[in-house]
Amino acid sequence: MSENGNAQRAATIAVLVENEAGVLARVIGLFSGRGYNIDSLTVAPVDETGRISRITIVTSGTEMVIEQIKAQLDRLVPVHKVSDLTMEGPHLTRELALIKVVGKGEHRVEALRLADAFRARVVDATTESFVFEMTGAAEKIDAFCALMRPIGLAEVSRTGAVAIARGPRGLN
Amino acid sequence: MSAATKPASTADAQTMSGAEVVLRALKDNGVEVIFGYPGGAVLPIYDALFQQNAIRHILVRHEQAAVHAAEGYARSTGKVGCVLVTSGPGATNAVTGLVDALMDSIPVVCLTGQVPTHLIGNDAFQEADTTGITRPATKHNYLVKKSSDLARVVHEAFYVARSGRPGPVVIDLPKDILINKAPYTEPPQTEHRSYRPQTKPDAEQIRKAVRLLKAARKPIVYAGGGVINSGPEASRLLGEFVRMTGFPCTNTLMGLGAFPAQDPLFLGMLGMHGTYEANLAMHGCDVMLNIGARFDDRVTGRLNAFSPNSRKIHADIDPSSINKNVPVEVPIVGDAGEVLAALIAEWKADGTAQDKPALAAWWRQIDEWRSKDCLRYRQEGRIIKPQHAVKRLYEITRELGRETFITTEVGQHQMWAAQYFGFDKPNRWMTSGGLGTMGYGLPAAMGVQIAHPDALVIDIAGEASILMNIQEMGTLAQYRLPVKVFILNNEYMGMVRQWQELLHGGRYSESYSAALPDFVKLAESFHAVGMRAETADDLDRVIREMIAVDKPVIADICVAKDENCFPMIPSGAAHNEMILGPEQEGGVAGVTDEGKVLV
Ligand SMILES: Cc1cc2nc3c(=O)[nH]c(=O)nc-3n(C[C@H](O)[C@H](O)[C@H](O)COP(=O)(O)OP(=O)(O)OC[C@H]3O[C@@H](n4cnc5c(N)ncnc54)[C@H](O)[C@@H]3O)c2cc1C
Ligand SMILES: Cc1ncc(C[n+]2csc(CCOP(=O)(O)OP(=O)(O)O)c2C)c(N)n1
Ligand SMILES: [Mg+2]
Numbered sequence A: 001m002s003e004n005g006n007a008q009r010a011a012t013i014a015v016l017v018e019n020e021a022g023v024l025a026r027v028i029g030l031f032s033g034r035g036y037n038i039d040s041l042t043v044a045p046v047d048e049t050g051r052i053s054r055i056t057i058v059t060s061g062t063e064m065v066i067e068q069i070k071a072q073l074d075r076l077v078p079v080h081k082v083s084d085l086t087m088e089g090p091h092l093t094r095e096l097a098l099i100k101v102v103g104k105g106e107h108r109v110e111a112l113r114l115a116d117a118f119r120a121r122v123v124d125a126t127t128e129s130f131v132f133e134m135t136g137a138a139e140k141i142d143a144f145c146a147l148m149r150p151i152g153l154a155e156v157s158r159t160g161a162v163a164i165a166r167g168p169r170g171l172n
Numbered sequence B: 001m002s003a004a005t006k007p008a009s010t011a012d013a014q015t016m017s018g019a020e021v022v023l024r025a026l027k028d029n030g031v032e033v034i035f036g037y038p039g040g041a042v043l044p045i046y047d048a049l050f051q052q053n054a055i056r057h058i059l060v061r062h063e064q065a066a067v068h069a070a071e072g073y074a075r076s077t078g079k080v081g082c083v084l085v086t087s088g089p090g091a092t093n094a095v096t097g098l099v100d101a102l103m104d105s106i107p108v109v110c111l112t113g114q115v116p117t118h119l120i121g122n123d124a125f126q127e128a129d130t131t132g133i134t135r136p137a138t139k140h141n142y143l144v145k146k147s148s149d150l151a152r153v154v155h156e157a158f159y160v161a162r163s164g165r166p167g168p169v170v171i172d173l174p175k176d177i178l179i180n181k182a183p184y185t186e187p188p189q190t191e192h193r194s195y196r197p198q199t200k201p202d203a204e205q206i207r208k209a210v211r212l213l214k215a216a217r218k219p220i221v222y223a224g225g226g227v228i229n230s231g232p233e234a235s236r237l238l239g240e241f242v243r244m245t246g247f248p249c250t251n252t253l254m255g256l257g258a259f260p261a262q263d264p265l266f267l268g269m270l271g272m273h274g275t276y277e278a279n280l281a282m283h284g285c286d287v288m289l290n291i292g293a294r295f296d297d298r299v300t301g302r303l304n305a306f307s308p309n310s311r312k313i314h315a316d317i318d319p320s321s322i323n324k325n326v327p328v329e330v331p332i333v334g335d336a337g338e339v340l341a342a343l344i345a346e347w348k349a350d351g352t353a354q355d356k357p358a359l360a361a362w363w364r365q366i367d368e369w370r371s372k373d374c375l376r377y378r379q380e381g382r383i384i385k386p387q388h389a390v391k392r393l394y395e396i397t398r399e400l401g402r403e404t405f406i407t408t409e410v411g412q413h414q415m416w417a418a419q420y421f422g423f424d425k426p427n428r429w430m431t432s433g434g435l436g437t438m439g440y441g442l443p444a445a446m447g448v449q450i451a452h453p454d455a456l457v458i459d460i461a462g463e464a465s466i467l468m469n470i471q472e473m474g475t476l477a478q479y480r481l482p483v484k485v486f487i488l489n490n491e492y493m494g495m496v497r498q499w500q501e502l503l504h505g506g507r508y509s510e511s512y513s514a515a516l517p518d519f520v521k522l523a524e525s526f527h528a529v530g531m532r533a534e535t536a537d538d539l540d541r542v543i544r545e546m547i548a549v550d551k552p553v554i555a556d557i558c559v560a561k562d563e564n565c566f567p568m569i570p571s572g573a574a575h576n577e578m579i580l581g582p583e584q585e586g587g588v589a590g591v592t593d594e595g596k597v598l599v
Helices: A023-034 A063-075 A106-117 A138-152 B010-015 B018-028 B040-050 B063-077 B089-103 B130-137 B147-162 B175-179 B203-214 B225-230 B232-245 B276-284 B336-349 B356-370 B386-400 B412-420 B441-451 B470-478 B494-503 B519-525 B536-548 B582-590
Strands: A008-018 A040-045 A052-062 A079-084 A091-102 A121-125 A129-136 A153-158 A162-165 B033-036 B056-059 B081-085 B108-114 B140-143 B168-174 B219-223 B249-251 B266-269 B287-291 B311-316 B330-333 B404-408 B456-462 B484-489 B529-533 B553-558
Touching (some): A008 A023, A008 A063, A008 A162, A023 A040, A023 B130, A052 A063, A063 A079, A106 A121, A106 A129, A106 A138, A129 A138, B018 B040, B018 B147, B018 B175, B033 B063, B033 B441, B040 B168, B056 B470, B063 B081, B063 B108, B063 B441, B063 B470, B089 B108, B089 B130, B089 B168, B108 B130, B108 B175, B130 B140, B130 B168, B147 B168, B203 B287, B203 B311, B203 B330, B203 B336, B219 B232, B219 B276, B225 B336, B232 B336, B249 B276, B266 B276, B266 B412, B276 B356, B386 B412, B386 B456, B386 B484, B386 B536, B404 B412, B404 B441, B412 B456, B412 B494, B441 B456, B441 B470, B470 B519, B484 B519, B494 B582, B519 B529, B519 B553, B529 B536
Parallel strands (some): B033 B056, B081 B108, B108 B168, B140 B168, B219 B249, B219 B287, B311 B330, B404 B456, B456 B484, B484 B553
Antiparallel strands (some): A008 A052, A008 A079, A040 A052, A091 A129, A091 A153, A091 A162, A121 A129
């Protein structure tokens, strides 16, 4: 443990939980009750029977706080496994976003041109709007939204990050 | 833990109601006593209780008291305490007790009634979101929505409550689940799917710890409530380890009794109201072995000044206790008893010699600190000093040689009890440490007396705290529990008054215990015996009479009103900035606003 541990770091934590009533409330209650940050949180069942869910939490804190977060998560009865992807080697992070852009004329052309450059797909269109779907790292989505703002960004819906370690090693 | 025998016969499985399944599961988990209070939602369980005699029900007078009684029962026996309350107000009244058990790691299973499943969420009569309210108040909780889950959930609740770091578990039971038929299954033999506490320490960490300890020149053992949680064998091993090493040992408030108070290697309690020698030894040590203690703020004082030059080893069953407040060099995850056994074995196996001369020099230093005699007080004149009252209580109970259990309320009297009553064995001392719940002591004593009918059980109380659960005098009367309530009556919320004197310019805002009842008459109206000691001359006689009476007693001990509890480490200060007595109270003037914000 470093004692000069005031430096903050981000952490992407994967948690495998028993998919039972209240489990998400336990996780979220832990963060709010102990004053930890949640930058994003995603959850869905991941095994064939639907009994196990995977929660991906992006958080930040000092090294000591992040160690605490992991220990506290691991202490919850329905938690199977806690893994700090940030510390355990290279990993991939992806986020999905649906982005609505409203505009006419030149703006439409510009929106499509940028979407193409960012590999965003058009999933809905009217004469005055598009909905783009894009996946990628959070920064890429941030950048795309920033470019769309002056063009007519109307609404954004994002999933928050999901993440997985690179290579053959699995979490369970 | 009762091993499963055979599956319940199918006949049973089809004829038992949910309520009967619950009672059967309690019985199979070793429950003999349940503390409770009835109401509409749990009537099916009360009906089933009426028709059996394996489990004894103790009717308390308030649900908070049911939980504290279960805590006292649990802490004094090592078993899981069991509680039964109704929905809504029954459950919300229990919350303080649950948080108390959570903070002090006490195993309790609390059954709460709930409105029938089809009404949940409708603001039905006496509905409360019990699992929502108790989620942060428990180690774990359950809402049973299917009859087929019922037996499994009860078994699991007991396993979760008693294993790993113990704690309270709530099972919320909708009324239809209690009435409908439910299948019974025996306690499972298999491991839990996700919850598997680690009890066996890592061998390499044990080797590292022993290497550090062997080379120590100024070592200290700092042992806490985890040693008590682990069971009496852990306390025995702690004694063995400390004696074989010759190290000084200190206990937290929760750890008192883990190491015998009379032993010359014992430095007393450490922390805010700990001894001079324990705190200075913590401050000056070069190697610290923490077993089952959690570096609580009442113990560490100002963190950045806490034991600045030591290398620290921390053994705890809960990984989240390690590196939480204080970074340590050698973390050991495991059960205190198993860790101690491994340390003893490794100490013997390891060939290196101990630095005996350095240890002797360290003891000379400690003895010099000890010679300050920091718990000294002067009993002069007629007015009873509270310290003296506890000291005499201790000496007289020792002289009588009866098995004695002490509980306390919260305040100065609690600290004096910790300082002046010596404990030689674990599980004899029940106090609310983490939450500091006034009103804990009387119901806890009740639970202890139920578990140990022939023992002497004394609640060392304050006149303010005792009023918080005074209604339990009725329970004592009903079950003829000869609990002794020993009130150190200073007519003040003394601990509050002390802080106001030392930190708030002597402005005694709302801390005077005005309009007190006549405790002697109060006792009598509850069919108990009341007595009072007004002067120092009365004290011994009242203590002896109190103990001799085979009935519940309230002994109202009129003590000095303005006595402060010392030594004291003012909030925000370091161990070596301790105040030893009134002469030094000026030292508190230096407390910064940063210190004052601390509780
Ligand atoms: C008015 C007041 C004043 C106080 N002043 C003081 C004071 O001066 N000094 C003092 O010490 N306290 C004091 N306290 C109490 C203090 O608030 C804490 O409750 C106490 O210090 C905690 O004790 P502990 O560290 O032994 O931990 P506990 O709360 O007993 O926790 C036990 C620890 O052991 C672990 N554990 C549990 N089971 C096991 C096992 N089987 N094996 C291994 N580890 C296990 C747990 O995970 C936990 O970390 C005071 C309280 C009050 C109300
Ligand atoms: C339920 C609850 N409310 C408030 C407090 C704050 N508090 C701590 S000690 C204390 C005074 C206790 O007075 P008394 O019981 O007379 O004990 P004394 O300190 O005088 O020995 C108070 C109010 C508490 N610990 N618990
Ligand atoms: Mg008082």
